[in-house]
Amino acid sequence: MDGIIEIITQFAAQEPAIFALIIGIIGAAVLSAVVNVGAMLVIWADRKVMSDFCNRFGPNRVGGRWGILQLGADAIKLFTKEDVIPAGVDKGVYVWAPIIASAGTMLVAAAIPFGALHIGGKNYPLVVANMDISAFYVEAALSIMSIAVFMAGYSSNNKYSILGGFRGVARMIAYEVPMGVCVISVAVMAHSLNLVEIVESQTVWYAFAQPLGFIIFIIALVTDLGRVPFDQSEAEEEIICGYSTEYSGIRWGLLYFQEYNNFLLGSILLTLLFLGGWHGPIIPIPILDMISPMIWLLMKVIIVIWFIILIRASLFRLRIDQVTDLGWKWMLPLSLLNLGWAVLIGSYFA
Amino acid sequence: MTNASEVLSSIQSAFPGAVLDSRVESDRRLWATIDSKKILDVCKHLTAKLDFDHYSGSAGVDWMARNEMEVVEIMTSHGAHQVVAMLKVKTPRDNPSVPSLVPLYWNANWYEREIWEMLGINMEGHPELYPLLLSDPLVGSWPWRKDFKGYPDLTTGERAVAITTPEGYTDYYFPPTQAEVEAGTVVAERPKYPTFLEREEREIKSDSEMIMHLGPQHAMVPGPFLLDILVEGERVKKAFLDIGYIHKGIEKIMENRSWLQGITYTDRMCYVASLTNNECYCGAVEKILGLEVPERAQYIRVILEELSRIQSHLIGTGEFLTLIAGVGFAPWQYMIIDRERIISLIESVTGARLTHTFVRFGGVRNDLPEGFAEQCRKDLPYMKSRIEEFIDLFAQDPIYHARMENIGSISPETGKRLGCSGPVLRATGVAYDMRKEDPYLVYPELDFKIITGTRGDSADRIDVRLREMLESIHIIEQCLDKIPSGPIKTEAKIPKKVPAGEAYYRVEDPRGEMGMYVISDGGDKPYRVKVRGPFYATFQTLTPLLEGVYIADAVAIAGSMDGCPSESDR
Structure with missing residues (x-):
């Protein structure tokens, strides 16, 4: 064991650039594995929890009575399907849209701390890129998905797709602004844009310190994720499948999967910004005490995901003009109000 | 009068x-x-x-x-x-x-x-x-x-x-x-029904407009019908409607089947309302035959037809709600699960879930089974509480109001002029119901209200359907109290050949006024059967309603009609 560590340190000292590259590749691999497997579990949860709300069974054949392997079966089906590129599409844009969507999601994942290890009374955050402006960066990277949506809708040469693309962009513009203002409000209170520091500074959860901002952020997040009541860009009963109408096989799978990746990352972001992240009492059991911050974060994230699925089961879909109205006429002024509140409270307690 | x-x-x-x-x-x-x-x-x-x-x-x-x-x-x-x-x-x-x-x-x-x-x-x-x-x-x-x-x-x-x-x-x-x-019956150079490309060429005036399909293959349609909308951005400027995609020629088929066999075909016109279709055909034939239906049979018919109305309204409302909420909408599933109880009740009498072929000339096929009344008395209060819950649920939902109120409004005058009937017309405030207008069976002896709305919009149509279900439950409860014992079929022998004559009989279908015009020439088959379907009439009103609304509203309006293209095409 000591020998291996010695070799690695020697190597790091001799070739720092190559060492950084190797560490980066390993980090990226672990990250994408964690995020994608997590998103698969979110899809499974979406179907299973959804069916529970609807008084149905949901997937219950593949992988035991809980249907836990259903996603694996679906993924195999999607991978082995014929890759159809319809005639008349703008091929370059069409092909790149799913890839840009997944790249954007991974960019988000890079800066999000997935928890912390509690060793010797100190928290060591698990984050790939611990940058100073990570909250701002994550917020910006989340909207890359909308660009991919518009690329997919625009290139498909389909009427439903183009409408879906337009709706997606209109919605994004209307809701990115209040969402950004909410992130700024949090940063003002935490005196930092670093997500780790924001979490560490939450002695009182920001959901209680600025409830208005919390509500606005949830609504804007659901909009960003494109879920009911804000799923106009893929409203099945109006425009078939929206921007992804012309996609099939693994390309569709990639596009669809990124929504759930975003769902998972967005829920984590909400937890980090407003619900105290990994804060919680340390479990006084060996080993468990080390990962107890992660357990707390996971529990909070699961509750957030459950709540967003519950919204889908119980609300109607808004019309696109009502969505933009709500965004510009209500959410933006209210988020500015919240910013003022955050500045007042933040400077009082500073 | x-x-x-x-x-x-x-x-x-x-x-x-x-x-x-x-x-x-x-x-x-x-x-x-x-x-x-x-x-x-x-x-x-x-x-x-x-x-x-x-x-x-x-x-x-x-x-x-x-x-x-x-x-x-x-x-x-x-x-x-x-x-x-x-x-x-x-x-x-x-x-x-x-x-x-x-x-x-x-x-x-x-x-x-x-x-x-x-x-x-x-x-x-x-x-x-x-x-x-x-x-x-x-x-x-x-x-x-x-x-x-x-x-x-x-x-x-x-x-x-x-x-x-x-x-x-x-x-x-x-x-x-x-x-x-x-x-002049057929003009040699008569205008053909325009193809899609011709229509695009004729109707599209600027680059910002396009014609979009909302049928015959679309997630919105309850059955195949063509609905093309000319849109500019999110606005619908014009709508084109065409039916005939599931024309089955039922009226012609009935002319070639015996009188009794015709009942099965009425089932297939609209399988969610097959009992009222049965009733309409049998009622018309009974009129020609001059048959008196025994009172018990009349009560059984009323009970089953009202049960059928409840299940039809439940699926009509629920299906429509998925159009504006997405398929994951939980109340839709609850409605289907509740509907299952009603279907089971009907099934316990008729033996079939959807196509019953239960009503017979001068009576019904079989009597109510043992324990039916008890089961009804157990299930109906439950249904009542559920429906009241649905009414409350929608009343307090702000998104529901935003999406449905003042969408597709029809004034009473327009409603009358366009010729629609049923919940669509009653939502405008016109109390037009065949059960009062042209009373059949034992409806005159029963106490019930005609539910009307005020605005005639999509929300009112749903509201009328929901409250009508409560009224139906009230009717069934009265029938269970009043139902006499006695024969379930007329004693008179029903001849194979129906004497020459004609009759027009109207019933209140879940979708509105349904009439059947039956002619006999004295043979063993109907000479002519004309079905005046309620949805056929309501369907026509769709095109003027869709002008100038948003695409999402077009779905909300078309869905609120509770469509059944199978019945309008026959």
């Missing part, structure tokens, strides 16, 4: 000589043969002077033996009085032609197009004689004529021209005969 003989004498005094033949069947039914030159004036007179503001449809009949054809205009009123005037217009079979009523009644359009394409009766003055249910090449074979022997049949077979479609199928085209061209 106006009655049939007063209407007849009013026509006779206003237009001497216009009434060629007449029969006053009862206070509520007037049969009159009107001179075809006077029919427009008579209809104008009826509407202006005698409150006949409801053009309820028309039927074409081919009297081959008499060498003449008949168009029967069904005129009635939206509640001002209860007279149904069946005005017949006769025309020779060689050159059949009658004046069109479209200039007077907007909703005559589809009925007359249907008569033209099926029987080849020229509608003078009809603005757009396109085929409605048939495809373009089939026009000219006149399938509802009595000498039609199949496709291509013996009479038109000689002129059928075989063409090969691009897909490689053999199709037939019927060039019009010289006589038909001269008579």
